[in-house]
Every structure is written in C-alpha cells, then in structure tokens.
Amino acid sequence: MTNEEFLTEMLDVLQTEEQLSMDTVLDDLDEWDSLSVMATMAFLEKSFGIKTTMKDYKEMKTIGDIAKKAGL
Amino acid sequence: MTVAFFNHTRICGIKTVLPEHFIDIDDELQYFDNNPKKLARAKKMMGYGRRYIADERTTVTDMAVYAAEKLLLEMKIDRNDIDLLIFVNQKPDYPEPCDACVAHGKLKLNKNCTSLDINLGCSGYVHGLLTAHALMSSGAYKTCLLLVGDLCARTTDQTNRKGAPVFGDAASATVLTYTSEERNAYFVTGTDGTGWNKIVHPLGGMRLPLDKDTIDLYAEDTIGNRVLLHKGIMKGEDVFNFTMDVAPALLKDTMKAANWTADDVDLFAIHQANKQIVENIIAKAEIPPEKAPVDVFSKYANNSTNSVVTVLCDQTNPLKNVVLCAFGIGLSWGGAALDLSGLYNGGIAHYVTPQDAPSRERQIKYWINFFKGEEE
Incomplete structure (x- = not known):
C-alpha cells in the first residue's frame, strides 16, 4: 500500500471529511475518538495483520505514526 | 483443537424473547453533541440501532420461562417429557439457588428432571448445546429444555457510552430430543482463563x-x-484482539471438524458483538458475507449469551447446515456445526411485564414475612 492509498483508506476508517496528511495530528481531528481507535485497530489487523493496544494509541500522535505502525 | 462429535440429538425448536421496552440510537442525539452527522457516523461505523432493555421487574428467568411456555405450546410438547433442564445465564435471579431450579419450579416440570446452570456469557449457548448433546448421548435423557439469556442492557448504566449502545437484553428456549436417526453435531470449544479479568x-x-x-x-x-x-x-481493545485471534480460526476449525466448506453451509450465526467486529471476522475468515448476517446487531444489539440464538430466530428461511461461532467472557469460545433440518423456528416474541409483577418494595416485604414464617 502506498502512502497515498493509506491516506485514502484512513479517510474511510475515521469517517472524516478532513484533509489528511502524514503530519495530521490525531488530537486535532474532531473524529479521533474511541470509535476511531477501534476502527484503526480493525484496519491495522485486517489490512496489515498488525495487532495494537491502547498503549500504542497513547504513543501515536500523527497519522504518520499509524502508517509507521503499519510498516509503511 | 478438541472436537466433540454427537449423532443422536436433534435440535427441534427455538424461540427468542425480548423485553417490551427499547431505545433507538436515533433518539439519543444528545450523546452525539446534538450533531446528526456524528450520530450517522457512529451508526455507520458500529451499526448502532435498536436495543431492548428489561425493566427492573424483569429477569432472565422471566423471559426464558415465557419463551419456554410459548415454545412448548406451539410445538405441542408435553412438559412432563422434559427430563433435562440446562440454564445458561450470568445474571441469576438469586445468588442461590441456581436458575435452572427456579425455572423448573415456575414451569412445573416433572420431578424426574436433572436441572443445572452454566455460568457463561457470549459463548454460553454453544456450551449449553454441547452439554445437552453430551448428556443426551448417554441415552438417559430424551427431552432437553435449554434456556439461555442475559441482561447486559439492564445492568449497564445508560450514560456509559462505551457499553450502553452495544447491549440489548434477550432470552430464549431451545428444545432438543434424543433421536435414533443419524443427526451429526460437531463442537469446537476452548478457554483462555488468563483473560478472566478482561x-x-x-x-x-x-x-x-x-x-x-x-x-x-x-x-x-x-x-x-x-x-x-x-x-x-x-477491556474493549483487549477483547477485540482476542476476538480477531480466535473467531476467524474458530469458524475454519468448526467447518473442518464437520468436513464442510463454506459452500456446504447455509448460515453462519456469528455472535453479534458489534457490526464492525462481525464484519472483520467475516473478512478474515474469508466466508461469504451473504451467509453471515451482521444486521441482527442493528436490529437487536449484542444479546450476549442469546446473541447466536437471536441470529437463528431472525431467519425466515428454513435452516439446514448451520455454523455457530460464539466468543467472549472467560475468555472462552465455542463453535458448532449443526444439522438443523426440520427445526421449528418460533421467531422473536416480546415479553410484556405483567401488571402484577412484584415491585422491589413488595419483594422486600415478601422476604421479611417469609423469614417470619408469614408467606404472602
């Protein structure tokens, strides 16, 4: 998955209409809530076979951090 | 993987009962900052819809006994024939005695009936079926009544927005009989007790x-x-990871136990944890989505112990080869590959709290008088 494809997927995962970039700060997004965390967990598991925990989400600050977790 | 195989028990009839009261997520806009867009987003992501909630005068035994009464009547089964009663419930009427004995008394069943409880949640129906099949394979029991249910909605604070939109209350009755004909049933079950506190x-x-x-x-x-x-x-996140580890593999193992492929299966009844989780399980297990309903969650929410029964009772077409996949508290899981040919599907009915159902005050008064030796 390319970075562009990842960002497009994240729009759907988070159900947001905001412009996303790798530098987007998660806490700046209105949609970064507990539903989004669960949806991101599901996305990383389904698309990359990566398991994440709450600890990971406390450490991740940007969309790029999620991409890094996915191995991109 | 442990596979339990039985071939002389028939699952004859099922009926689910829901409380009369419900909440629609559309009526809870206040929890979404009064923003319809946020509400629509939560509905799309999680599948939130309608959930039925028992009032404080209604318990699992009330609903399960009602389901049993209706089912026995509709199937013209003589209650005196029931010689095995299994009740799966984590929210009993009393800390003791067990619900099976309470239900036995309410249903006025034969005294030559073995009655026992199983304390499990979401995986409980499969464990109840497994226990029924195992005991009936001895040949000692001819007719089993399996009652299951839970009250996760009644016991969840509605201001708890992580739990409240997810859970709905339900209970059911299932009748199983011994048959001399071949009737194959395969069970795959497991436990990870290190996750007991999840x-x-x-x-x-x-x-x-x-x-x-x-x-x-x-x-x-x-x-x-x-x-x-x-x-x-x-611990939602931990339970999600557990689910993704266990449930897709459970579906595959259960089909393998029965020597089935997805083509052989008419219906995959997957525990309706929430829409997102069920969709992820379906994708990871690579089973055909058209055979695995996810909309049952939006119609009735997560019914815990009763969830897979609710999926079965929601079907309008006759069922034959069915795979059950249930997982949750324990942590535990259970899969079953069942031949449900000829099943009587009593569908989903509603339990209306009787006007004379005892209030909290009346119950307290009753027990004070009971201890005095002055029963009501």
Whole structure:
C-alpha cells in the first residue's frame, strides 16, 4: 500500500471529511475518538495483520505514526 | 483443537424473547453533541440501532420461562417429557439457588428432571448445546429444555457510552430430543482463563462482596466514562484482539471438524458483538458475507449469551447446515456445526411485564414475612 492509498483508506476508517496528511495530528481531528481507535485497530489487523493496544494509541500522535505502525 | 462429535440429538425448536421496552440510537442525539452527522457516523461505523432493555421487574428467568411456555405450546410438547433442564445465564435471579431450579419450579416440570446452570456469557449457548448433546448421548435423557439469556442492557448504566449502545437484553428456549436417526453435531470449544479479568464484574462475589464501602464505587475508563464497579468492566481493545485471534480460526476449525466448506453451509450465526467486529471476522475468515448476517446487531444489539440464538430466530428461511461461532467472557469460545433440518423456528416474541409483577418494595416485604414464617 502506498502512502497515498493509506491516506485514502484512513479517510474511510475515521469517517472524516478532513484533509489528511502524514503530519495530521490525531488530537486535532474532531473524529479521533474511541470509535476511531477501534476502527484503526480493525484496519491495522485486517489490512496489515498488525495487532495494537491502547498503549500504542497513547504513543501515536500523527497519522504518520499509524502508517509507521503499519510498516509503511 | 478438541472436537466433540454427537449423532443422536436433534435440535427441534427455538424461540427468542425480548423485553417490551427499547431505545433507538436515533433518539439519543444528545450523546452525539446534538450533531446528526456524528450520530450517522457512529451508526455507520458500529451499526448502532435498536436495543431492548428489561425493566427492573424483569429477569432472565422471566423471559426464558415465557419463551419456554410459548415454545412448548406451539410445538405441542408435553412438559412432563422434559427430563433435562440446562440454564445458561450470568445474571441469576438469586445468588442461590441456581436458575435452572427456579425455572423448573415456575414451569412445573416433572420431578424426574436433572436441572443445572452454566455460568457463561457470549459463548454460553454453544456450551449449553454441547452439554445437552453430551448428556443426551448417554441415552438417559430424551427431552432437553435449554434456556439461555442475559441482561447486559439492564445492568449497564445508560450514560456509559462505551457499553450502553452495544447491549440489548434477550432470552430464549431451545428444545432438543434424543433421536435414533443419524443427526451429526460437531463442537469446537476452548478457554483462555488468563483473560478472566478482561470482561468482569469485580464486585458482588465472594472475592469482594458488595457492601456499603463499594456500592457507589466509580472508576473512570479510557474515554472518561464514569463506570460503577459493580456494573462490570470490559477491556474493549483487549477483547477485540482476542476476538480477531480466535473467531476467524474458530469458524475454519468448526467447518473442518464437520468436513464442510463454506459452500456446504447455509448460515453462519456469528455472535453479534458489534457490526464492525462481525464484519472483520467475516473478512478474515474469508466466508461469504451473504451467509453471515451482521444486521441482527442493528436490529437487536449484542444479546450476549442469546446473541447466536437471536441470529437463528431472525431467519425466515428454513435452516439446514448451520455454523455457530460464539466468543467472549472467560475468555472462552465455542463453535458448532449443526444439522438443523426440520427445526421449528418460533421467531422473536416480546415479553410484556405483567401488571402484577412484584415491585422491589413488595419483594422486600415478601422476604421479611417469609423469614417470619408469614408467606404472602
């Protein structure tokens, strides 16, 4: 998955209409809530076979951090 | 993988009962900052819809006994023929005796009936079926009544926005009979008890009895919900990871046990944890989505112990080869590959609380008089 494809997927995962970039700060997004965390967990598991925990989400600050977790 | 195989028990009839009262997520806009867009987003992501909630005068035994009465009547089964009663429930009427005995009395069943409880949640129906099949394979029992249910909605604070939109209350009755004909049933079950505290009611048992110092004890969860400790806690993220480890493999193992491929299966009844989880299981297990309903969650929410029964009862077409896939508290899981040919599907009915159902005050008065020796 390319970075562009990842960002497009994240729009759907988070159900947001905001412009996303790798530098987007998660806490700046209105949609970064507990539903989004669960949806991101599901996305990383389904698309990359990566398991994440709450600890990971406390450490991740940007969309790029999620991409890094996915191995991109 | 342990596979239990039985071939002389027939699942004859099922019926689910829901409480009369319900809440629609559309009526809870206040929890979404009064923003319809936020509400629509939550509905799309999680599948939130309608959930039925028992009132404080309604218990699992009330609904399960009602389901049994209706089912026995509709199937013209003589209650005196029931020689095995299994009740799967985690929210019993009383700490003791067990619900199976309470239900046995309410249903006025034959005294030559073995009655026992199983304390399990979401995986409980499969474990109940497994126990019924195992005991009936001895040839000693001819007719089994399996009652299951849970009250996760009634026992969840509706201001707890992580738990409240997810759970709905339900109970059901299933009738099984011994048959001399070949009727194959395969069960795959398992447990990871190291996760016992991932879904837990920490208070109210013997480890930490509910008392004055604990009755109002609150804790704050990861999203700032204030949750009463005696109402229970679920570590959602851990349970999600457990589910994705276990459930897709369970579907594959269960089909393998029966020597089925997805083509052989008419219906995959997957525990309706929430829409997102069920969709992820379907994708990871690579089973055809058209055979695995996810909309049952939006119609009735997560019914815990009764969830897979609710899926079965929601079907309008006759069922033959069915795979059940249930997982949750324990942590535990159970899969079943069943031949349900000829099943009577009693569908989903509603339990209306009787006007004379005893109030809390009346029950307290009753027990005070009972101890005095002056029964009502």
